[in-house]
Amino acid sequence: MADQAVAAPRRKPRGTALLGTVPFFAYVVIFLIIPTLVVVIGAFAGDDGGVSFANVKALTNGYILDAFGRSITLSAVSAVIGAILGALLAYALVTSKAGGTLRRVVTSAAGVLAQFGGVTLAFAFLATIGLSGFVTVWLQDHLSIDLYANGVWLFELPGLILVYTYFQIPLMLIVFLPALDGIRPQWREAAESLGGTTWQYWTRVAGPLLAPAFLGSTLLLFANAFSAYATAAALVSQGSPIIPLQIRGALTSEVVLGQQNLGKAMALGMVIVVAVVMALYALLERRTAKWLG
Amino acid sequence: MSGVAVHLEGLRRTFGTVHALDSLDLEIAAGELIALLGPSGCGKTTALRVLAGLEDADGGRVLVGGKDVTRLPANRRDMGMVFQAYSLFPHLTALENVEFGLRLRGRRRVPGRAAAMLDLVGLSTFGDRYPHQMSGGQQQRVALARALAIEPAVLLLDEPLSALDAKVRVQLREEIRRIQTEVGTTTLFVTHDQEEALAVADRVGVMRAGRLEQLAPPAEVYQQPASAFVADFVGLSNRLPGVVADSSITVLGTSLPLVTPAPAGPATALVRPEAVDVAPAADGEGSVLTSSFLGATSRVTVTVGETLVVAQVASGLLPSLTPGTAVRVTLQPVPVALDVSVN
Amino acid sequence: MAGVIARRHRKQRIFRWAVLVVLGIFFLLPLAAMVEFSTRNAETWPLLVNWPKLSDTYPDLAEGIVSSLEQAALTAVLMLVLLVPTAIWVRLRLPKLRRLVEFLCLLPLTIPAIVLVVGLAPVYAWVTYFLGGSSLTLVFAYTILVLPYAYRAIDAGLSGIDVKTLAEAARSLGASWTTVILRVVLPNIRSAVLSAAFLTVALVLGEFTIASLLNRTNLQVSIELLGKSSATMSVAVSLAALLLAFVLLLLLSLAGDRRRSTKENS
Numbered sequence A: 001m002a003d004q005a006v007a008a009p010r011r012k013p014r015g016t017a018l019l020g021t022v023p024f025f026a027y028v029v030i031f032l033i034i035p036t037l038v039v040v041i042g043a044f045a046g047d048d049g050g051v052s053f054a055n056v057k058a059l060t061n062g063y064i065l066d067a068f069g070r071s072i073t074l075s076a077v078s079a080v081i082g083a084i085l086g087a088l089l090a091y092a093l094v095t096s097k098a099g100g101t102l103r104r105v106v107t108s109a110a111g112v113l114a115q116f117g118g119v120t121l122a123f124a125f126l127a128t129i130g131l132s133g134f135v136t137v138w139l140q141d142h143l144s145i146d147l148y149a150n151g152v153w154l155f156e157l158p159g160l161i162l163v164y165t166y167f168q169i170p171l172m173l174i175v176f177l178p179a180l181d182g183i184r185p186q187w188r189e190a191a192e193s194l195g196g197t198t199w200q201y202w203t204r205v206a207g208p209l210l211a212p213a214f215l216g217s218t219l220l221l222f223a224n225a226f227s228a229y230a231t232a233a234a235l236v237s238q239g240s241p242i243i244p245l246q247i248r249g250a251l252t253s254e255v256v257l258g259q260q261n262l263g264k265a266m267a268l269g270m271v272i273v274v275a276v277v278m279a280l281y282a283l284l285e286r287r288t289a290k291w292l293g
Numbered sequence B: 001m002s003g004v005a006v007h008l009e010g011l012r013r014t015f016g017t018v019h020a021l022d023s024l025d026l027e028i029a030a031g032e033l034i035a036l037l038g039p040s041g042c043g044k045t046t047a048l049r050v051l052a053g054l055e056d057a058d059g060g061r062v063l064v065g066g067k068d069v070t071r072l073p074a075n076r077r078d079m080g081m082v083f084q085a086y087s088l089f090p091h092l093t094a095l096e097n098v099e100f101g102l103r104l105r106g107r108r109r110v111p112g113r114a115a116a117m118l119d120l121v122g123l124s125t126f127g128d129r130y131p132h133q134m135s136g137g138q139q140q141r142v143a144l145a146r147a148l149a150i151e152p153a154v155l156l157l158d159e160p161l162s163a164l165d166a167k168v169r170v171q172l173r174e175e176i177r178r179i180q181t182e183v184g185t186t187t188l189f190v191t192h193d194q195e196e197a198l199a200v201a202d203r204v205g206v207m208r209a210g211r212l213e214q215l216a217p218p219a220e221v222y223q224q225p226a227s228a229f230v231a232d233f234v235g236l237s238n239r240l241p242g243v244v245a246d247s248s249i250t251v252l253g254t255s256l257p258l259v260t261p262a263p264a265g266p267a268t269a270l271v272r273p274e275a276v277d278v279a280p281a282a283d284g285e286g287s288v289l290t291s292s293f294l295g296a297t298s299r300v301t302v303t304v305g306e307t308l309v310v311a312q313v314a315s316g317l318l319p320s321l322t323p324g325t326a327v328r329v330t331l332q333p334v335p336v337a338l339d340v341s342v343n
Numbered sequence C: 001m002a003g004v005i006a007r008r009h010r011k012q013r014i015f016r017w018a019v020l021v022v023l024g025i026f027f028l029l030p031l032a033a034m035v036e037f038s039t040r041n042a043e044t045w046p047l048l049v050n051w052p053k054l055s056d057t058y059p060d061l062a063e064g065i066v067s068s069l070e071q072a073a074l075t076a077v078l079m080l081v082l083l084v085p086t087a088i089w090v091r092l093r094l095p096k097l098r099r100l101v102e103f104l105c106l107l108p109l110t111i112p113a114i115v116l117v118v119g120l121a122p123v124y125a126w127v128t129y130f131l132g133g134s135s136l137t138l139v140f141a142y143t144i145l146v147l148p149y150a151y152r153a154i155d156a157g158l159s160g161i162d163v164k165t166l167a168e169a170a171r172s173l174g175a176s177w178t179t180v181i182l183r184v185v186l187p188n189i190r191s192a193v194l195s196a197a198f199l200t201v202a203l204v205l206g207e208f209t210i211a212s213l214l215n216r217t218n219l220q221v222s223i224e225l226l227g228k229s230s231a232t233m234s235v236a237v238s239l240a241a242l243l244l245a246f247v248l249l250l251l252l253s254l255a256g257d258r259r260r261s262t263k264e265n266s
Helices: A003-013 A014-019 A024-045 A056-059 A062-094 A101-115 A118-129 A134-143 A157-182 A185-193 A197-228 A230-235 A243-252 A259-292 B045-050 B094-106 B113-120 B138-149 B164-183 B192-198 B218-223 B228-233 B316-321 C004-037 C046-047 C051-057 C057-094 C095-110 C115-129 C135-160 C164-174 C176-186 C188-204 C209-213 C219-229 C231-265
Strands: B007-014 B018-028 B034-038 B060-066 B077-083 B152-157 B184-190 B203-208 B209-215 B238-245 B248-253 B254-257 B265-271 B275-279 B286-293 B297-302 B307-314 B325-331
Touching: A024 A056, A024 A259, A024 C057, A024 C095, A024 C115, A024 C135, A056 A259, A062 A101, A062 A157, A062 A197, A062 A243, A062 A259, A062 C004, A101 A157, A101 C004, A101 C231, A118 A157, A118 A230, A118 C004, A118 C231, A157 A197, A157 A230, A157 A259, A157 B192, A157 C004, A185 A197, A185 B077, A185 B138, A197 A259, A197 B094, A197 C115, A230 A243, A230 B254, A230 C209, A230 C219, A243 A259, A243 C115, A243 C209, A259 C095, A259 C115, B007 B045, B007 B138, B018 B045, B018 B060, B018 B209, B034 B045, B034 B192, B045 B077, B045 B152, B045 B184, B045 C046, B060 B316, B077 B138, B077 B297, B094 B113, B094 B138, B113 B138, B138 B152, B138 B164, B138 C004, B164 B192, B184 B192, B203 B218, B203 B228, B209 B218, B209 B228, B218 B248, B228 B265, B238 B307, B248 B265, B254 B325, B275 B307, B286 B316, B286 B325, B297 B316, B307 B316, C046 C051, C046 C231, C051 C057, C057 C095, C057 C135, C057 C164, C057 C176, C057 C188, C057 C219, C095 C135, C115 C209, C135 C188, C135 C209, C164 C176, C176 C188, C188 C231, C209 C219
Parallel strands: B034 B184, B034 B203, B077 B152, B152 B184
Antiparallel strands: B007 B018, B007 B060, B203 B209, B238 B248, B238 B265, B248 B254, B275 B325, B286 B297, B297 B307
């Protein structure tokens, strides 16, 4: 009875049901699909409006390749550091009492800190280890250590890696914790009762089980760092070491004609890197869901 | 005889203020299958986990084959364990799961040992399936094969059937019994399902609040419950008022022997439905309230004055026992326990 | 007596606190440094809580704060209006479209904001043409930006209830589809809607990329600008903004915890 009641009108005015989704789709097309197409098409458009591969070819210019290289280094290093430390933190929480205060407080804080990027984060680190930052001054006054004896690295790649780690660790905690929770205590107990040592449990059971989740989370962290713009923009005001800052340069300099479309080509390059990484992530995630869901 | 004797001696374990184990003593003979039965929180699972080495005891000793293993970690106790559910390693196939323990022992893989174990549980063709490709019942069979593959001194079964469908449950418990008899491993089987315990065990231990209330063969536990708790927990019982005198109790005009002596005076007897006979009689003092068909046997509720009596009758009698029929209720003279909780 | 298991628990406890202390220092140090840095000038904090004086001294900052608050509120409203009815409608009447809607909603996760800006620039040329160059127009882009997070929250809420049965029950009692959505489904996903709104507000308050590159203003843009003239003040405002986000998201996660625990209890 109830089935018929719902099924009948569905067959009849299918069109009117679709009408209800028009605002959503229209909005997404205008503000998401069109901008995406602008990037993709613009990357292959010449200054005269015709099809051109000049922009894509320009991506192989030394300075752009270098920027891509630095972006990838920054993302990879901060992802690996964040993944390892975040996983340790997640394991520390899993061994605490389930549903305990400690766990709730730390996961809530991680939720906030993972979103804590951009200008505020840059300024937090300026206040900490900037030239007149709290730690810099303290080390100088009390231990006579000059943080920047070998140059001011805060505004370069090492500084960016340190600052990025600050939001990578909490993000790792958030995405990796469910996988750790999926490890059932029975598996450890089964491994033990079958004669396994702690080492054997980690290398033969927990390790292989967590590997896809760990790898997937690391990829997500990579994409996260690779896409980040605001933190670097606020921290680095001179030069454009990484791709997002190169895009900023292309967007804001209206002097050189054709730069606009070069920006689109770089943007397309970013999308491709992120898309590949996210596809791998989705693949690993599916494996994790099968094992640890 | 491959089994060894197990002896739990005065095991104590408290969680906060709860005594999960209250000086528990239990002796399992070599090759014997003992089922620990009891409501949740009675300590039966704790007892099993202490024996496995997965839980510390606050006091007492665990002896396996005369050797004290109390301080031994779980991985050196030589026990095969089957958990309630989901204990198979999800990244290994059924065969790899069964081989797991063999490989850990560095034992050169006895060729065909794992396959033979899978064969023993009737899953020889499922070797390359992953756990998520198998049903719950199949997973538990593999778990059993995995536990037995290492030829453990003791087999521990922690509610292995409780996550399964009723039909699979019955099937698998028969099989567990068959396999256990075949390999002769000393076995502790923990369950909250009385039917299951009675069906598989050599002896059933009924636990309550960290202690054994009764440890006896299934028939004895059922027919001669040592206490009202056992009588109540194992099987369905009528609570019938009566009067105790001379080590027997008079209920509904019938004198029934008592399982344990009790002081004279009014008391409540626990009487099994199958010990109650109901027959239509125009001058009967009872009246049928409801009757329900259950298959081979049926259940009839009868009011006798203020008292409600549940009786199990042959289904053939059901047509003559429609609601409202006047009946005579007689009790078979089997020993009964008293319900002490009411008095 | 200390058994095998007790010993393992003790080892785990030591490991746990070691990790927590070391990472705790790493995470708290910058916050402490911000407090120290922003109190170097005694006038900073009193000025920050004195709105008339603040907007007098730092008009750009005041404008940024107001803009961000307006953007946050409007984005939340637009997101809810756009997403909630669509999500419910698709679940009820067009289940085949669910994958597509989900894909579109999660798409912004794979498109970095900096890339979106590149594509949005021409679209915003039209927006400016029709609606002017107000900073409030950023709401359009922000709604796309928060789509993945808001969608997940709302979708989780809808998964938690049996939308179909609820709708069938209401329809069989004579309710119109509008009534079904507004008076039957919506009240049942109240907390999910609230989560989505909270997340939106938190994300919009922290947004910098799009505002900065489309030459509009908001809180983060004005903080960055301020950093060039008054470092102390900019750190103070950063800290205040951070604390606000902390409170918002903490409320959110606590509300989520309560929802979970009530479900477990029932």
